Every structure is written in structure tokens, then in C-alpha cells.
Amino acid sequence: MSEPEVAIRLRGLTKTFGKVIANDHIDLDVRAGEILALLGENGSGKTTLMNMLSGIYQPDEGSIEIKGSPVRIRSPHDAISLGIGMIHQHFKLVDLFTARENIRLGQHGRPAHSPDDICAQLGMHVALDKKVYAMSVSEKQSVEILKVLSRGAEILILDEPTAVLTPQEIDNLFDILRAMKSEGRAIVIITHKLEEVMSISDRVAVLHKGKNVGVIDTGDADRFVLTEMMVGRQVDLDIKRAPARAGDVILDVHRLGIQDADGHHELQDISFQLHSGEILGVAGVAGSGQRALCEAIAGLQPITGGSILLDGTRIDGLTPREIIRRGVSMAFIPEDRLGMGLVGGMNIPDNLLLKTYRDQPGLWMNRSAARQEARELVERLEISTPGLNTPVQKLSGGNVQKVLLGREINLSPRVLITAYPVRGLDIGASMRIYDMLNEQKQKGVGVLFIGEDLDVLLKLCDRIAVLSSGRLTAIVDSRFATKALLGMKMAGLTTDKEDAYA
Amino acid sequence: MPKSAPFSRLHIVQRGDLSGAKTSLYRLLAVVGALTTGGLFLLALGFNPLSVYWTMLSGSLGSSGMQKETIKLMIPLCLTTLGVVLAFKMKFWNIGAEGQICAGAIAASYFAYFHNDLPSPLLLTLMAAASILAGGLWGLIPALFKTRYGTNETLFTLMLNYIVLHFITYLREGPWRNPEGGFAAMPRFTKQARLPELPIPGIGNVHIGWVVMLATVVFLFIYLRYTKHGYELTVVGENERTARYAGMPVKKIILRTMMMSAGLCGLVGMLQVSGPDRQLTDAVANGRGFTAVSIAWLARLSPFGVMVVSFLFSVMQKGCSMMQTEYRIPSSMSDILQGIILFFVLGSEFFIRYRIALQKEAKA
Numbered sequence: 091m092s093e094p095e096v097a098i099r100l101r102g103l104t105k106t107f108g109k110v111i112a113n114d115h116i117d118l119d120v121r122a123g124e125i126l127a128l129l130g131e132n133g134s135g136k137t138t139l140m141n142m143l144s145g146i147y148q149p150d151e152g153s154i155e156i157k158g159s160p161v162r163i164r165s166p167h168d169a170i171s172l173g174i175g176m177i178h179q180h181f182k183l184v185d186l187f188t189a190r191e192n193i194r195l196g197q198h199g200r201p202a203h204s205p206d207d208i209c210a211q212l213g214m215h216v217a218l219d220k221k222v223y224a225m226s227v228s229e230k231q232s233v234e235i236l237k238v239l240s241r242g243a244e245i246l247i248l249d250e251p252t253a254v255l256t257p258q259e260i261d262n263l264f265d266i267l268r269a270m271k272s273e274g275r276a277i278v279i280i281t282h283k284l285e286e287v288m289s290i291s292d293r294v295a296v297l298h299k300g301k302n303v304g305v306i307d308t309g310d311a312d313r314f315v316l317t318e319m320m321v322g323r324q325v326d327l328d329i330k331r332a333p334a335r336a337g338d339v340i341l342d343v344h345r346l347g348i349q350d351a352d353g354h355h356e357l358q359d360i361s362f363q364l365h366s367g368e369i370l371g372v373a374g375v376a377g378s379g380q381r382a383l384c385e386a387i388a389g390l391q392p393i394t395g396g397s398i399l400l401d402g403t404r405i406d407g408l409t410p411r412e413i414i415r416r417g418v419s420m421a422f423i424p425e426d427r428l429g430m431g432l433v434g435g436m437n438i439p440d441n442l443l444l445k446t447y448r449d450q451p452g453l454w455m456n457r458s459a460a461r462q463e464a465r466e467l468v469e470r471l472e473i474s475t476p477g478l479n480t481p482v483q484k485l486s487g488g489n490v491q492k493v494l495l496g497r498e499i500n501l502s503p504r505v506l507i508t509a510y511p512v513r514g515l516d517i518g519a520s521m522r523i524y525d526m527l528n529e530q531k532q533k534g535v536g537v538l539f540i541g542e543d544l545d546v547l548l549k550l551c552d553r554i555a556v557l558s559s560g561r562l563t564a565i566v567d568s569r570f571a572t573k574a575l576l577g578m579k580m581a582g583l584t585t586d587k588e589d590a591y592a
Numbered sequence: 593m594p595k596s597a598p599f600s601r602l603h604i605v606q607r608g609d610l611s612g613a614k615t616s617l618y619r620l621l622a623v624v625g626a627l628t629t630g631g632l633f634l635l636a637l638g639f640n641p642l643s644v645y646w647t648m649l650s651g652s653l654g655s656s657g658m659q660k661e662t663i664k665l666m667i668p669l670c671l672t673t674l675g676v677v678l679a680f681k682m683k684f685w686n687i688g689a690e691g692q693i694c695a696g697a698i699a700a701s702y703f704a705y706f707h708n709d710l711p712s713p714l715l716l717t718l719m720a721a722a723s724i725l726a727g728g729l730w731g732l733i734p735a736l737f738k739t740r741y742g743t744n745e746t747l748f749t750l751m752l753n754y755i756v757l758h759f760i761t762y763l764r765e766g767p768w769r770n771p772e773g774g775f776a777a778m779p780r781f782t783k784q785a786r787l788p789e790l791p792i793p794g795i796g797n798v799h800i801g802w803v804v805m806l807a808t809v810v811f812l813f814i815y816l817r818y819t820k821h822g823y824e825l826t827v828v829g830e831n832e833r834t835a836r837y838a839g840m841p842v843k844k845i846i847l848r849t850m851m852m853s854a855g856l857c858g859l860v861g862m863l864q865v866s867g868p869d870r871q872l873t874d875a876v877a878n879g880r881g882f883t884a885v886s887i888a889w890l891a892r893l894s895p896f897g898v899m900v901v902s903f904l905f906s907v908m909q910k911g912c913s914m915m916q917t918e919y920r921i922p923s924s925m926s927d928i929l930q931g932i933i934l935f936f937v938l939g940s941e942f943f944i945r946y947r948i949a950l951q952k953e954a955k956a
Contacts, residue, residue, distance in 0.1 A: 414838075431834060433827050450820075454819055455820055
């Protein structure tokens with residue numbers, strides 16, 4: 091076998107942001123005709139590395155060679171002319187244009203490669219004359235891929251492309267990637283999901299704390315080896331489902347509906363019951379109504395139909411403060427982590443006071459009890475912080491989430507709503523969070539767990555409710571459910587004969 | 593592809609946290625840099641920068657009379673900035689202090705012109721209360737629209753400035769015009785409507801605005817740091833979603849804080865007309881509402897910082913007017929000097945956060 095052609099050669103690539111070394115002298119080769127998985131925990135430097143290839147960041151140090159010649163990529167435009175195409179997590183499409191118009195946008199004259207030809211070659215089914223606003227997430231992703239291919243991209247970088255897809259859509263994407271690979275393109279897929287690495291990639295490069303800790307052939311890897319490389323130590327990957335007997339119904343959501351100002355249904359006809367001492371999971375692709383559901387229960391979003399009952403009493407229409415007082419706690423971790431629940435610029439004690447300061451008498455803030463509580467929380471949950479006065483935005487993601495969840499648990503809630511509590515956490519920190527949820531369950535709290543990772547939902551939760559475009563498509567016992575089943579319900583399918591892309 | 597010309601290798605890099613001492617050093621360097629640049633300007637105009645700077649310093653602090661004048665400049669500047677700080681802490685961009693000062697001044701002047709038969713303490717109390725209320729209500733309008741319809745407060749507060757400013761002109765030309773004067777002006781206040789004076793140790797008598805100023809600095813410091821209100825408005829400023837999530841009455845907090853911010857600016861209007869001006873003029877705010885925005889940032893929204901920075905600004909303003917009379921340097925020169933100083937000090941913030949670096953080549 092001849093030596094494979096190297097599409098990208100990185101040597102000593104370094105990028106710092108202030109004190110943080112995002113990439114530390116990274117050497118990496120990507121070959122033409124291979125799919126390389128770039129694996130690493132959040133914050134390990136994957137996206138930074140790829141942003142330097144696509145011209146968004148400039149390296150502080152190091153060299154980049156594309157097909158053997160040294161280059162300096164100073165803008166996304168440079169990257170495109172070098173044949174590098176990046177598919178970002180958030181799509182950059184004009185909603186009112188058709189796929190074809192979006193592809194042509196910004197290109198002078200006729201595109202180098204017509205989208206029809208590319209579709210035919212790769213076996214993609216994209217309705218090129220459909221407007222983007224009418225497209226599903228996976229269709230939009232296909233348009234993004236066509237966009238970079240039509241500009242002659244020979245090197246494709248996909249940043250966490252599967253986060254917004256159902257399992258069936260992921261399979262479809264992987265077929266496209268394999269077809270592109272067989273045409274000799276180099277493909278880099280950024281991910282932190284081990285299963286995907288195993289199923290799609292030829293080789294895996296693992297980043298840990300900004301360093302390339304090794305590149306191995308996927309055939310020689312298994313989940314345990316990769317985890318150890320990724321985390322830097324051995325980790326028990328088993329999530330335990332704490333034994334507990336579900337008690338009475340605490341929270342009863344009955345035919346809940348939410349319409350926004352334009353009459354668009356954010357949630358429609360949602361009914362479920364949450365028992366004390368159980369963890370009820372909520373699965374669904376991002377944007378299926380998870381946020382609206384959380385906000386409705388917490389009283390932050392007015393509902394337009396149905397009712398929400400806590401211990402048999404209606405709580406819809408009450409103020410958020412009254413709902414908190416009755417024992418409903420919500421910890422929602424949005425994409426930017428701090429968005430809701432914590433105040434980044436404030437220290438831990440001040441953040442702990444957010445929900446309770448008004449119970450203090452008088453005009454003054456009394457912080458001494460909160461400082462004591464913060465000290466205990468830091469010790470009990472092993473929160474690493476330089477001190478109690480450090481603003482929480484300076485803490486790492488895992489520690490921020492521990493503060494948030496710790497505060498909610500300290501309120502001794504009856505119902506704990508937690509959305510994406512492990513978002514962006516490393517495996518060790520995630521396990522700690524799962525333990526905390528299990529402890530609450532055993533204490534008799536009803537836990538509503540809105541999650542992303544189906545494997546986690548299946549292992550941790552007692553039952554799983556599936557949301558699809560604002561509707562509840564199933565509630566299943568997780569002991570008997572499978573990922574395939576959940577995936578179909580997430581796509582809103584009733585039988586497995588229907589085609590998700592029809 | 594771009595060749596690796598040396599210039600193309602320059603780029604901007606974020607710094608780690610600088611130590612406090614280093615940060616202060618950078619700011620100090622910025623001031624030195626500004627004075628040097630300003631000095632070059634003066635040199636180009638044919639003056640000796642050192643003696644001009646000395647005149648500025650001695651002209652603002654050299655005698656108790658000059659110190660008094662500087663303090664009189666400082667009182668409205670400091671109080672207006674404190675008002676602005678209150679709104680800025682909540683990330684409500686109140687750049688309508690100018691108009692709120694005018695509104696307060698008009699309300700206070702109404703009592704001064706039409707109820708000057710009242711005993712002085714009562715009249716002054718009424719004037720103060722009216723100015724706080726008028727300024728507060730004038731600031732409440734943009735806040736109401738913001739909470740109700742999500743309008744942009746920056747434009748809204750800015751535009752309200754011009755309405756009330758020109759309303760003063762209208763009063764001067766028409767209803768409140770002094771019938772005895774030859775040209776359009778409003779009458780001077782009678783004795784009852786003038787602020788009493790209190791001695792500042794070592795300087796002498798200044799109208800009691802200075803007491804109000806000191807009290808407000810201390811009050812605001814405590815209010816922001818130790819009260820529930822202060823906590824609430826900081827949370828709203830940092831993250832409105834979180835505030836709502838924690839069950840805070842966000843709209844009420846915005847309205848209340850803006851009322852206080854604008855009310856304080858309104859009080860400045862009363863202190864000006866009843867203190868140094870002794871009549872209502874359209875120069876009652878005189879740009880202080882905008883200078884306050886700069887001071888608020890330079891003081892990093894800290895009440896004691898505001899006191900220090902507004903003192904320095906007053907020294908500069910007083911010094912510049914001295915420079916004008918002594919050297920016949922055009923008044924625009926003082927604006928240029930102020931601009932240079934602001935430019936350098938605010939510019940230094942960039943270098944506190946970032947540095948310019950040269951990209952290194954990897955060793956092959």
C-alpha cells in the first residue's frame with residue numbers, strides 16, 4: 091500500500107486566550123480519503139483547533155500545511171479558497187431563500203460544482219427548491235454540506251454535527267460522509283460521543299486539556315481506551331439507577347398547551363404525571379419544546395391550555411416566586427451554561443441567595459448564613475474555587491453546575507426540574523451529578539430530568555417521556571425501551587415503515 | 593495566499609488577569625501619555641506646556657476661592673454621575689440625565705417663581721421634592737416603555753433631552769420671561785429660594801449641595817452593596833432571565849431604579865438653579881448629563897470612585913477655563929485636552945485586557 095496523501099498537516103499549533111492555553115503545540119495529520127474523529131471533552135480545544143483551520147482564529151504559533159504546501163489562513167475566505175469547508179453547529183442560512191439560492195449566495199458566476207451533480211454523486215436527497223424555513227434540521231444540515239461542497243471543498247470539518255439529529259437522521263448523515271470519503275475527501279468530525287466515533291471514523295485523535303494525547307486507528311480502540319485517553323484516567327462508566335419505589339403523584343401536567351404570540355404551538359396537549367421518588371426523563375431533539383415545558387411548570391411562561399397541579403392544587407397562573415415557595419425547583423442549564431439560574435458576575439453566596447433573599451426580614455441583605463451555606467456546599471460537592479468571593483463565571487463549567495444544582499437541592503424541593511445538568515461536563519463530574527439526582531430520588535423527590543444523551547436517559551431514569559415538535563409522543567418504561575424506539579418517537583413517527591425525510 | 597510579511601504576523605491576544613498594581617500602572621501611563629500628547633498640541637500652538645499645566649493646577653486649586661469654584665463644579669457632576677451609575681448598574685443605559693436635570697430645574701423654578709412668599713426652609717423643601725419628582729417622572733417614561741414594549745432606552749432617553757431643553761427656551765421666550773429685562777431671560781430667584789451656604793473646613797462657604805453630595809455617595813455605596821434593592825438591581829442588570837427565574841418582580845425593579853436614578857438627576861437641577869445659577873437658564877445641565885456617562889465608566893460604577901473622578905474632571909474644567917483667560921488659548925483647546933485624556937484612559941482599558949503579539953513560526 092502506498093503512503094496515503096496527507097491533506098492537512100499541523101505542526102506545533104498553539105493558541106492561547108489569556109491564561110488559558112486552548113491548544114498546546116498540537117501536531118496532527120489528516121489524510122485524504124479518511125474520516126478522522128476529533129474526540130475530547132468540552133473545553134479540550136477541539137473547536138479552537140478547527141477554527142484555526144477555517145480562518146476564524148489565527149494561531150499564536152505553529153504551522154499549517156495543506157496538501158504539502160505551507161499556508162497562512164487569515165480569514166474564512168482564505169480557508170474556502172484552500173478547499174476547507176466547515177459545517178458549524180449553528181447553521182448560517184437565509185431562511186427565506188431556497189436551498190439552491192443559499193448555495194449560490196456569495197459565489198460569483200456559476201458554482202464550481204452544481205448542487206444537482208453533488209447530490210447525484212453522493213446519493214443525497216435534498217429538495218433544492220424548497221425554502222429553508224420549511225426544512226427540518228437535518229435538511230438544513232444537508233444544505234450546509236452542499237454549500238461547502240459546491241465551492242469545491244476537499245476538506246470538510248463538521249463541528250458536533252449530530253447534536254441536533256435523531257438516531258435515524260444520524261445514520262443518514264453518516265452514509266453521506268462515507269460517500270464523500272470514498273471520493274477521496276478528507277473529513278474531520280468533532281464529537282464527544284464515543285458511539286459515533288466507533289461507528290463512523292477511520293482514526294481517532296484525542297485532545298485532552300489542549301494537547302493531542304494520541305491518534306489511534308478506530309479498529310484498535312474501544313470505549314474504555316478512548317475514555318481513558320479523553321479523561322486522563324480510568325472511569326467507571328456505569329450509571330446506576332437507584333432503587334426506589336415510586337410514591338404518590340406529585341406533579342400532574344394535564345393537557346398542557348402553549349402558544350406564542352403568533353399562534354404557533356410551542357407545546358400541544360402534553361399530559362404526564364410525576365411521582366415522588368422517581369426520575370422521569372424527557373427525551374427529544376433540541377428545540378422540541380423542552381424549554382417551554384420547564385418554564386411553564388416554573389411559572390415563567392403563561393400557558394394557553396390545560397393545567398398543572400402540584401399535590402392536586404393548580405399552580406399554573408401563580409407567580410414564579412409562589413411556585414418556588416411551594417417546593418418546585420428548576421435548574422435549567424442553557425447552551426451558555428449561565429443563562430438562567432445563576433448570575434455570572436456574583437460570587438457563590440450571592441448566587442445562593444437568589445431564591446431566598448426575600449424571606450429575610452427588613453431592607454438589608456444578610457449574607458452571613460449564605461456564606462456558611464456556601465462553605466458547606468463547596469466542601470460537600472468538592473467545588474473547586476479560589477475562594478468564596480470569586481465570581482461564578484470564573485469557575486469551570488462543572489463547578490458552576492454543582493453550585494446551581496446544590497442550591498436547588500438545598501431548598502429541599504418536592505419537585506426538582508433539571509434540564510441538561512451535565513451539559514459540557516467531563517465524565518467524572520457528570521457521574522457526581524447523576525449521584526446527586528439519585529440521592530434526591532431516594533429521598534422521595536420527584537425529578538424531571540431533561541436530557542440529551544439517550545444512553546444516559548435509558549440508564550438513569552425510571553420512565554422516559556418523548557417530546558417531538560411540542561407534542562408528547564410516548565412515555566415508556568426505560569427498562570424496556572431501546573434507543574431505536576426513542577429515536578422514532580423523537581422524530582414523531584408512529585410506525586417504523588414511514589420515512590423520516592418524506 | 594498572503595506572504596508572511598512581518599506585519600501580517602501581528603495579532604491581538606487576550607491577556608490573563610493583570611495584577612491590580614499593573615492595572616493601575618497602565619492607567620497612570622495613560623494619563624501621562626494624554627498629558628504628553630496634549631503638551632505637544634500646546635507646543636505646536638507656541639506655548640510652554642509645563643507652565644500651562646501649572647496654570648491649570650494653580651488656577652483650580654491654588655487658592656480657597658478657586659477651590660470653592662472647583663467644588664461648585666464638582667457637586668452637580670458628581671451627583672449626576674451617581675444617578676447615572678444607579679441605572680448603569682442595572683444595564684439601563686440612561687443617557688437622559690441632561691433632560692432629567694432640566695425637568696428637575698423647571699419644577700423647582702416653578703415654586704421659586706410663583707410661591708416665593710413661603711418661608712425659605714419650606715420653599716426649598718418643596719423645590720427639592722418637586723425636582724426629584726419631576727426628574728424621576730421624566731426618567732420613568734422611557735422605563736415604562738421599555739418594560740411594556742421593549743423599546744430601546746438609549747435612544748429614548750437621549751431624545752427626551754431635547755424636548756425638555758427646548759421647553760426651557762420656550763419658558764424663557766414666553767410665559768416666564770422677565771418683563772423688566774431687555775433681552776429674553778428669566779428673573780433671578782428671590783432670597784427665600786436660594787440655597788443656604790455651609791463652610792467646608794479650610795475652604796470656606798459653599799452652598800449646601802456639598803453636604804448632599806457626600807451624603808449621597810455614602811448612601812449609594814450602602815444601597816448598592818448592603819440592601820435587597822441593590823442586590824435586585826444588580827441581578828437584573830447581570831441577567832434579566834435569571835432575575836425572572838428567581839421570582840424577582842423585574843418590571844417593578846426597573847421602574848423603581850430608574851425613578852431613583854432620574855430623581856437624583858432632577859435634584860441636581862434644583863441645586864443648580866437654587867445654588868450657583870440663582871435663576872433658570874437653558875444652560876442648567878450644560879452637558880453634565882453626558883460628561884457623567886464618561887465619569888461613570890472611568891469610575892467603574894463605584895460611588896467613591898465617582899467622587900474621585902468627578903473631582904479630577906472639575907479640576908480639569910476649572911483649570912482649562914483659567915488657561916483660557918491667562919493664555920488666551922481658545923476654549924476649544926480645553927475640549928481637545930479633555931478628549932485626549934478620555935481617549936487615552938479608555939484606550940488603556942483595551943491594553944489591560946489584550947496585548948498585541950507577534951506570531952512565532954514553529955521550528956521545523
